[in-house]
Amino acid sequence: MSQEISLKDLFLQVKNKNEYLKVCAPMVRYSRVQFRTLVKNYGVDLCFTPMILADSFCQNSKARYNEFLTTDTDSPLIVQFAANNANDFLDASKLVHPYANGVDLNCGCPQRWAMKDGYGCSLLSKPDIIQDLVLGVRNNLPSHFSVSVKIRILQDIKKTIELCHQLQSCGVDFITVHGRTPSQKSGEKVNVDALREVCASVQVPIIVNGGVKTLKDADDLYSAVKCNGVMAASGLLTNPALFDGSTKTPQTCIKLWMDLKNKSNDHITFQCYHHHLVFMLEKILTKPERQEFNCLSTFESVDEYLKMNILNDHTTPDYEHSLGNFIKCEFDEGITSQHGKKCRGCGKSTCYCICNRYDCDKTDGKYFSSFLEESDSLDYMETNMFAETL
Structure with a gap:
């Protein structure tokens, strides 16, 4: 994949136009390359992969195959990892470096399984660990390869700003801030005042997230908080043409x-x-x-x-962004062999083993689908999963 697209240049381009970056959120099971290609045809500027567990990605070839698929037109692309130690985050970042424009550290997932294992929101109270993770990537991969962090606002806005300043000093290229605290549910109101204060206090670009269901929602949020980008999740699932101004999914989509x-x-x-x-x-x-x-x-x-x-018009759709050719990713065996095939059936949040049996040779690698049937909903993505069909 070409890495010629610089995230810094991308932010600068929209700033010079007095516009904002339109972003598709990282959504487990839904931010696949086909959907990323779809939304780019309707105004999305930047896409994230689904959240991927960094340790599992390093350990298991089936996880890599199931969780990371890309094409030669899938750019700009940010790979989001959940990680709780610098070694896993750096090695996972090295593995995807040839195929993406940057990596993002998830510090915004409030789910119980993530909190229990030290992922997501649990990192918000451990800024020293976040710093180690970010610096590990920043100091070991080229400067054009971006590193960013996705967080939620804290109850104390001053602590949120302090965390953003720490991230800024670590060399992050941008920060995504979800406008709810870790304890809030997806239906609750986004704290616009807190988001505005964060945007005014930080020099690196800020993407804001939360409650965006229509283009008007995105425009209003941008106007209210003076951010650099607006991210949508469930709004894009319901209507992939959201950023193009459509109020519902058009037939062309x-x-x-x-x-x-x-x-x-x-x-x-x-x-x-x-x-x-x-x-x-x-x-x-x-x-x-x-x-x-x-x-x-x-x-x-x-x-x-x-x-x-549904479809009345049977003409062939026109593409501005095509799917392109699928890439057969070759991952550094020097990295993957160091991590090995360690079974995660020892009380951690996720296990590759069928029916929670600890035989890694029989796993299908689809670690989210089996676990989430018994987990809480993916509230942090603002989606309602169809659990009965999983």
């Missing part, structure tokens, strides 16, 4: 999604294809229609339903 599926061959699962359409059609189908659509179980049945009930 659904057609593009079908076409991206067709061009993906075996690089997309039915679950991924279908779940995205469930979100996209939320404002289009009636409740009985949604129930019917949600029960479809094959690519063919879904496509037939769309052609018969």
Whole structure:
């Protein structure tokens, strides 16, 4: 992948236009390369991968295959990792360095499993560890490869600003700030005043996140807090054309999604294809229609339903951003061999082993899907997962 795109230049370009960077959030199971390509056709400037556990990514080839897929047009791209020690974060960053424009450290996930294992929001009370993680990447990878951190606001706004200043001194390229505290739920109000104060107090670019369901929401948030970028999560799932001004998913978007599926061959699962359409059609189908659509179980049945009930215009969609060619990633064996195949079935949040048995040779590598069935909802991404279909 080309790394010619500089994140600093990207921020500078939008600043010179008196605009803001439009960003697609890291969403577990949903921020895949096909969806990243889709939203870029509707105004998104920067995309993140799903959050990936750094230690598992280093340890297990199946995790790398399942959690990181990219193409030669998938840029600019930020890979987000959850990590709790500098060694895992640095090594995971080295592995993806040839295929991405930067890495992001997740310090915003408030889920119990993440907090228990020292990931996500648990790091907000450990700025020294965050500093070690950031400096490890900053001091060992080229300067054009960005390193950033995603946080939530703290109850004490002064501590939030102090943390941002510490991150700034470590050399982060930008910071993403979610406008709710770790204890708040996704439906609660975003603290606009706190976000404004953070943006006014920090020199590095700030992307703000939380509560963005429409382009007007994004514009209003940008105007209110004077940030450098606005990130959307569930709003983009429901309407990938959000940043293009559409109030609901347009037919062209659904057609593009079908076409991206067709061009993906075996690089997309039915679950991924279908779940995205469930979100996209939320404002289009009636409740009985949604129930019917949600029960479809094959690519063919879904496509037939769309052609018969949704799509009136059968012209071929135009691309500004194409999917491109899939890249067969070659990961440094010198790094992966040091981490080995260590089973995570010892009380940590995630385990590769089938039914929590500790036989790593039988794992499918899909560590999120099995664990999250018994976990709390992915509230930090502002999404409602269809647990019954997992």
